[in-house]
Amino acid sequence: GAVVSQHPSWVICKSGTSVKIECRSLDFQATTMFWYRQFPKQSLMLMATSNEGSKATYEQGVEKDKFLINHASLTLSTLTVTSAHPEDSSFYICSALRPDSRGYTFGSGTRLTVV
Amino acid sequence: AQSVTQLGSHVSVSEGALVLLRCNYSSSVPPYLFWYVQYPNQGLQLLLKYTTGATLVKGINGFEAEFKKSETSFHLTKPSAHMSDAAEYFCAVTPGGATNKLIFGTGTLLAVQP
Numbered sequence: 001g002a003v004v005s006q007h008p009s010w011v012i013c014k015s016g017t018s019v020k021i022e023c024r025s026l027d028f029q030a031t032t033m034f035w036y037r038q039f040p041k042q043s044l045m046l047m048a049t050s051n052e053g054s055k056a057t058y059e060q061g062v063e064k065d066k067f068l069i070n071h072a073s074l075t076l077s078t079l080t081v082t083s084a085h086p087e088d089s090s091f092y093i094c095s096a097l098r099p100d101s102r103g104y105t106f107g108s109g110t111r112l113t114v115v
Numbered sequence: 116a117q118s119v120t121q122l123g124s125h126v127s128v129s130e131g132a133l134v135l136l137r138c139n140y141s142s143s144v145p146p147y148l149f150w151y152v153q154y155p156n157q158g159l160q161l162l163l164k165y166t167t168g169a170t171l172v173k174g175i176n177g178f179e180a181e182f183k184k185s186e187t188s189f190h191l192t193k194p195s196a197h198m199s200d201a202a203e204y205f206c207a208v209t210p211g212g213a214t215n216k217l218i219f220g221t222g223t224l225l226a227v228q229p
Contacts, residue, residue, distance in 0.1 A: 004158075041224075043205065043220060043222050044159075044219045045219075091156070095158075095159075103149075103164060104161075104217060106151075106160075107158050108158040109156065109157060
């Protein structure tokens, strides 16, 4: 139980285009999801907290207009990287807060390469 | 501010040797503490967590960690390393309870030599 599916697992896009990454909780409802970014050989940096039915809370320094987060249902949050640039290339990971304070479940990550 | 420090970005041990990965935290409120493992190009898998109660926590794959409040530490250990333990390990803290965001340490890459 408590599975989070993240798609796509990898994507290559051209500079200037937008890319959408999906994060789904398959067997539980997640009112809160988190989006992280991980640079090579570095730790996970929290980008934003996604709450179902409300606006995401972004961490300091994260451009909300560039990284659009939508959490329209209790099982789906999406991260859209708009007008992607090569410096946006990274590994993006989502996690979902399980109900009843049972902890966090992570997606398998998305490797984004902008060329 | 809350933070997590992992001493040693790279640790190398021989197969069968003791594994010790260090984690110290800073939190103004009682923390929840976690250890996660990450294999290349994958998400994170929970090894173990401390919330309240017993300070020695046992996790999966033979790992355990001990919460020491006086030392603000939560070091991860395993008595005997296996080749399959080679991975990146992250210590994380949620200050003040389970519904807060996770703050990660910088990670420790564990190499296991045959």
